Amino acid sequence: DVVMTQSPHSLTVTLGQPASISCRSSQSLVDSDGNTYLNWFQQRPGQSPRRLIYYGSKRDSGVPDRFSGSGSGTDFTLKISRVEAEDLGFYYCMQGTHWPLTFGGGTKVEIK
Protein backbone atom coordinates (compact mmCIF):
# COMPACT_ATOMS: atom_id res chain seq x y z
CA ASP A 1 0.00 0.00 0.00
CA VAL A 2 1.10 3.58 -0.62
CA VAL A 3 1.94 5.24 2.65
CA MET A 4 1.06 8.93 2.92
CA THR A 5 3.15 10.76 5.50
CA GLN A 6 1.99 14.16 6.64
CA SER A 7 3.95 16.65 8.67
CA PRO A 8 3.66 18.27 11.05
CA HIS A 9 1.08 16.37 13.10
CA SER A 10 -0.10 19.68 14.54
CA LEU A 11 0.40 23.33 13.86
CA THR A 12 -0.45 26.43 15.87
CA VAL A 13 -0.64 29.51 13.71
CA THR A 14 -1.19 33.18 14.48
CA LEU A 15 -4.12 34.76 12.66
CA GLY A 16 -2.97 36.31 9.42
CA GLN A 17 0.23 34.30 9.27
CA PRO A 18 1.03 31.59 6.70
CA ALA A 19 0.89 27.86 7.30
CA SER A 20 2.29 24.94 5.38
CA ILE A 21 1.60 21.20 5.53
CA SER A 22 3.73 18.58 3.84
CA CYS A 23 2.56 15.26 2.42
CA ARG A 24 4.92 12.60 1.10
CA SER A 25 3.94 9.39 -0.63
CA SER A 26 5.92 6.16 -0.64
CA GLN A 27 5.41 5.86 -4.41
CA SER A 28 4.97 8.29 -7.25
CA LEU A 29 1.37 9.44 -7.60
CA VAL A 30 1.59 10.02 -11.35
CA ASP A 31 -1.00 7.74 -12.92
CA SER A 32 -0.70 5.98 -16.28
CA ASP A 33 -3.09 8.58 -17.67
CA GLY A 34 -0.63 11.33 -16.74
CA ASN A 35 -2.74 12.73 -13.90
CA THR A 36 -1.57 13.03 -10.32
CA TYR A 37 -4.39 12.02 -7.99
CA LEU A 38 -3.45 13.89 -4.85
CA ASN A 39 -6.23 15.56 -2.90
CA TRP A 40 -6.30 17.77 0.16
CA PHE A 41 -9.27 17.78 2.51
CA GLN A 42 -10.26 20.06 5.36
CA GLN A 43 -12.32 18.75 8.26
CA ARG A 44 -13.63 21.39 10.61
CA PRO A 45 -14.73 20.33 14.11
CA GLY A 46 -17.94 18.33 13.95
CA GLN A 47 -18.15 18.46 10.16
CA SER A 48 -17.62 16.12 7.24
CA PRO A 49 -14.42 16.46 5.24
CA ARG A 50 -14.45 18.95 2.40
CA ARG A 51 -12.16 18.72 -0.59
CA LEU A 52 -9.97 21.78 -1.08
CA ILE A 53 -7.46 20.69 -3.72
CA TYR A 54 -7.40 17.98 -6.40
CA TYR A 55 -4.77 16.92 -8.94
CA GLY A 56 -2.27 18.24 -6.44
CA SER A 57 -2.81 21.90 -7.22
CA LYS A 58 -6.33 22.60 -8.54
CA ARG A 59 -8.54 24.46 -6.10
CA ASP A 60 -12.16 23.41 -5.76
CA SER A 61 -14.94 25.87 -6.49
CA GLY A 62 -15.65 28.09 -3.51
CA VAL A 63 -12.33 27.43 -1.82
CA PRO A 64 -10.65 30.71 -0.84
CA ASP A 65 -7.58 31.54 -2.87
CA ARG A 66 -5.47 31.68 0.30
CA PHE A 67 -5.33 27.88 -0.04
CA SER A 68 -2.89 26.50 -2.58
CA GLY A 69 -1.50 23.10 -3.41
CA SER A 70 1.80 22.30 -5.03
CA GLY A 71 4.19 19.47 -5.64
CA SER A 72 4.68 16.49 -7.89
CA GLY A 73 5.69 12.85 -7.85
CA THR A 74 5.97 12.01 -4.17
CA ASP A 75 6.22 15.41 -2.49
CA PHE A 76 3.27 17.71 -2.00
CA THR A 77 2.45 20.80 0.04
CA LEU A 78 -0.70 22.59 1.13
CA LYS A 79 -0.21 26.25 1.94
CA ILE A 80 -2.49 28.74 3.61
CA SER A 81 -1.21 32.21 2.81
CA ARG A 82 -2.93 33.99 5.70
CA VAL A 83 -4.66 31.84 8.28
CA GLU A 84 -8.17 32.83 9.34
CA ALA A 85 -10.13 31.64 12.35
CA GLU A 86 -12.36 29.42 10.20
CA ASP A 87 -9.31 27.45 9.04
CA LEU A 88 -8.97 25.57 12.30
CA GLY A 89 -9.45 21.83 12.07
CA PHE A 90 -7.76 18.83 10.54
CA TYR A 91 -6.22 18.59 7.09
CA TYR A 92 -5.68 15.33 5.24
CA CYS A 93 -3.93 14.46 2.04
CA MET A 94 -5.14 11.47 0.07
CA GLN A 95 -3.82 9.61 -2.93
CA GLY A 96 -6.21 8.25 -5.53
CA THR A 97 -3.69 6.76 -7.93
CA HIS A 98 -3.00 3.35 -6.41
CA TRP A 99 -5.30 0.72 -4.84
CA PRO A 100 -6.08 0.87 -2.01
CA LEU A 101 -6.64 4.59 -1.80
CA THR A 102 -4.85 5.94 1.24
CA PHE A 103 -4.97 9.01 3.45
CA GLY A 104 -2.29 10.79 5.38
CA GLY A 105 -2.57 10.72 9.15
CA GLY A 106 -3.83 14.28 9.31
CA THR A 107 -2.54 17.61 10.55
CA LYS A 108 -4.34 19.52 13.27
CA VAL A 109 -4.34 23.26 12.72
CA GLU A 110 -4.96 25.43 15.76
CA ILE A 111 -5.20 29.17 15.87
CA LYS A 112 -3.16 31.23 18.27
Next chain:
Amino acid sequence: EVQLVESGGGLVQPGGSPRLSCAASGFSFSSYWMTWVRQAPGKGLEWVANIKQDGSEKHYVDSVKGRFTISRDNANNSLYLQLNSLRTEDTAVYYCVRGRSGLDYWGQGILVTVSS
Protein backbone atom coordinates in the same frame (compact mmCIF):
# COMPACT_ATOMS: atom_id res chain seq x y z
CA GLU B 1 -27.09 20.91 -5.21
CA VAL B 2 -25.33 17.62 -4.61
CA GLN B 3 -26.67 15.82 -1.55
CA LEU B 4 -25.62 12.53 -0.04
CA VAL B 5 -27.62 11.28 2.93
CA GLU B 6 -26.55 8.19 4.82
CA SER B 7 -28.80 6.01 6.96
CA GLY B 8 -28.81 2.62 8.62
CA GLY B 9 -26.27 3.05 11.36
CA GLY B 10 -26.59 2.67 15.11
CA LEU B 11 -25.56 0.31 17.87
CA VAL B 12 -24.79 -3.18 16.63
CA GLN B 13 -23.53 -6.25 18.44
CA PRO B 14 -20.27 -7.87 17.41
CA GLY B 15 -20.99 -10.22 14.53
CA GLY B 16 -23.96 -8.11 13.44
CA SER B 17 -24.89 -7.30 9.85
CA PRO B 18 -26.38 -3.87 9.26
CA ARG B 19 -26.76 -2.32 5.85
CA LEU B 20 -25.87 1.29 5.28
CA SER B 21 -27.69 3.27 2.62
CA CYS B 22 -26.86 6.50 0.89
CA ALA B 23 -29.49 8.49 -0.96
CA ALA B 24 -27.96 10.66 -3.66
CA SER B 25 -29.50 13.68 -5.33
CA GLY B 26 -28.54 16.75 -7.31
CA PHE B 27 -26.37 14.98 -9.85
CA SER B 28 -26.43 12.15 -12.37
CA PHE B 29 -25.76 9.30 -9.94
CA SER B 30 -25.25 6.67 -12.62
CA SER B 31 -22.38 8.69 -14.11
CA TYR B 32 -20.11 8.53 -11.07
CA TRP B 33 -18.03 6.07 -9.15
CA MET B 34 -19.12 6.07 -5.52
CA THR B 35 -17.07 5.47 -2.40
CA TRP B 36 -17.40 4.70 1.31
CA VAL B 37 -14.87 6.23 3.71
CA ARG B 38 -14.88 5.71 7.48
CA GLN B 39 -13.47 7.50 10.50
CA ALA B 40 -13.08 5.79 13.85
CA PRO B 41 -13.76 8.04 16.88
CA GLY B 42 -10.93 10.52 17.27
CA LYS B 43 -8.99 8.99 14.38
CA GLY B 44 -8.20 9.79 10.76
CA LEU B 45 -9.91 8.88 7.53
CA GLU B 46 -9.84 5.40 6.00
CA TRP B 47 -11.02 4.51 2.51
CA VAL B 48 -13.27 1.45 2.73
CA ALA B 49 -14.64 0.58 -0.71
CA ASN B 50 -15.76 1.96 -4.02
CA ILE B 51 -17.86 0.91 -6.98
CA LYS B 52 -17.88 1.75 -10.66
CA GLN B 53 -20.79 3.47 -12.35
CA ASP B 54 -22.44 0.26 -13.56
CA GLY B 55 -21.39 -1.85 -10.58
CA SER B 56 -19.04 -3.98 -12.66
CA GLU B 57 -15.93 -3.07 -10.68
CA LYS B 58 -15.57 -2.94 -6.91
CA HIS B 59 -12.56 -2.41 -4.66
CA TYR B 60 -12.13 -2.91 -0.93
CA VAL B 61 -9.56 -2.20 1.72
CA ASP B 62 -8.02 -5.46 2.94
CA SER B 63 -9.47 -5.17 6.45
CA VAL B 64 -13.05 -5.47 5.16
CA LYS B 65 -12.63 -7.84 2.22
CA GLY B 66 -14.97 -10.79 2.55
CA ARG B 67 -17.03 -9.02 5.24
CA PHE B 68 -18.36 -5.84 3.57
CA THR B 69 -20.14 -5.60 0.23
CA ILE B 70 -20.66 -2.40 -1.71
CA SER B 71 -23.54 -2.16 -4.16
CA ARG B 72 -25.67 0.42 -5.90
CA ASP B 73 -29.11 0.92 -7.43
CA ASN B 74 -28.86 3.48 -10.20
CA ALA B 75 -32.62 3.48 -10.77
CA ASN B 76 -33.10 4.75 -7.24
CA ASN B 77 -29.92 6.82 -6.93
CA SER B 78 -28.78 4.78 -3.97
CA LEU B 79 -25.50 3.40 -2.70
CA TYR B 80 -25.24 0.63 -0.14
CA LEU B 81 -22.70 -0.96 2.14
CA GLN B 82 -23.56 -4.34 3.64
CA LEU B 83 -21.52 -4.83 6.79
CA ASN B 84 -21.16 -8.44 7.96
CA SER B 85 -19.27 -10.07 10.82
CA LEU B 86 -18.78 -6.73 12.50
CA ARG B 87 -15.91 -6.25 14.94
CA THR B 88 -15.42 -3.59 17.58
CA GLU B 89 -12.71 -2.06 15.40
CA ASP B 90 -15.34 -1.34 12.72
CA THR B 91 -16.86 1.29 15.01
CA ALA B 92 -16.72 4.50 12.98
CA VAL B 93 -18.59 7.21 11.18
CA TYR B 94 -19.17 5.97 7.65
CA TYR B 95 -19.26 8.57 4.89
CA CYS B 96 -20.82 8.20 1.46
CA VAL B 97 -18.64 10.05 -1.04
CA ARG B 98 -18.93 10.84 -4.73
CA GLY B 99 -16.07 9.87 -6.97
CA ARG B 100 -13.29 7.33 -7.45
CA SER B 101 -10.02 9.16 -6.97
CA GLY B 102 -11.27 12.69 -6.41
CA LEU B 103 -13.90 12.31 -3.65
CA ASP B 104 -15.44 15.70 -4.27
CA TYR B 105 -18.71 15.53 -2.29
CA TRP B 106 -19.25 13.93 1.13
CA GLY B 107 -22.35 13.03 3.07
CA GLN B 108 -22.78 14.01 6.72
CA GLY B 109 -21.82 10.51 7.83
CA ILE B 110 -23.55 7.82 9.86
CA LEU B 111 -22.20 6.36 13.09
CA VAL B 112 -21.93 2.61 13.46
CA THR B 113 -21.06 1.49 16.98
CA VAL B 114 -20.11 -2.14 17.42
CA SER B 115 -20.49 -3.12 21.05
CA SER B 116 -22.09 -5.76 23.22
